[in-house]
Amino acid sequence: MSGVGPVEPGEGTHARAVLSAPRPRRGLVAQHFERHRRAVLGTLLATAVLTGGGCLYVTRPRPEPPPPPPYPSQVTAVEYLDPRAAGAATDPRSFSFDVEVTVESDHPVTVTRISQPYAGLSASSSPRTPFRTKAGSPRKITITTRVTECGKVPRNAGLPFLDVTLRNTRAIQKHSFILGSRYAQDLSRALQVACSNDFG
Incomplete structure (x- = not known):
């Protein structure tokens, strides 16, 4: 055998196709979260905004009460x-x-x-x-x-x-x-x- 080239399979042998490794299947919870990720993130963001706004409202400076009327x-x-x-x-x-x-x-x-x-x-x-x-x-x-x-x-x-x-x-x-x-x-x-x- 002489020359340069790819090695050819011998008699009685076949080239094997290289298969890609199968992806592991995700669990049902992970798939559900992935599907609804945007909705969950939106809900979390809205909750954070409402909580922060509520904290700001509760801790805001109180206006001075009006002075009492004179005797x-x-x-x-x-x-x-x-x-x-x-x-x-x-x-x-x-x-x-x-x-x-x-x-x-x-x-x-x-x-x-x-x-x-x-x-x-x-x-x-x-x-x-x-x-x-x-x-x-x-x-x-x-x-x-x-x-x-x-x-x-x-x-x-x-x-x-x-x-x-x-x-x-x-x-x-x-x-x-x-x-x-x-x-x-x-x-x-x-x-x-x-x-x-x-x-x-």
Whole structure:
């Protein structure tokens, strides 16, 4: 045998075809995952985004709460206006006068009660309590005091005041308003008329 060339099979032999090695079969779980890999990854990504967003929402800085409204006595004023004219049929034991209630706050204030400090006097108002007053809307109130027992009222009211119970969304407060010297003079004069026999 001579020459150069490929080796040929001898007699009674055959060339074998080289077969590629068979691929190992994947398990059912692996095949299922491969088939749905994109859907699973999308779900995982959406879950991660939602979880991260939820964490950011929970840990976000909280806005400062609005300040509480002021106490009602800090923003309410009561001003004495004038005594009411007494007619001939007026009860001499009663004295009526007007005051103006103003509020300097965005939060309305309700007047729930008005009273006198003296045990021998009763007080009522028109409008009747409770009534509400808000900023920019002063309320004119007529208060009528009546002498119920002359022995329990002073001859001269030095610095008389009104006890007013106020309420807003923050608190309920009882506050004493001094109405000034004009009110003191008018009230003393009315008490002298009402109790002239008792004062002697």
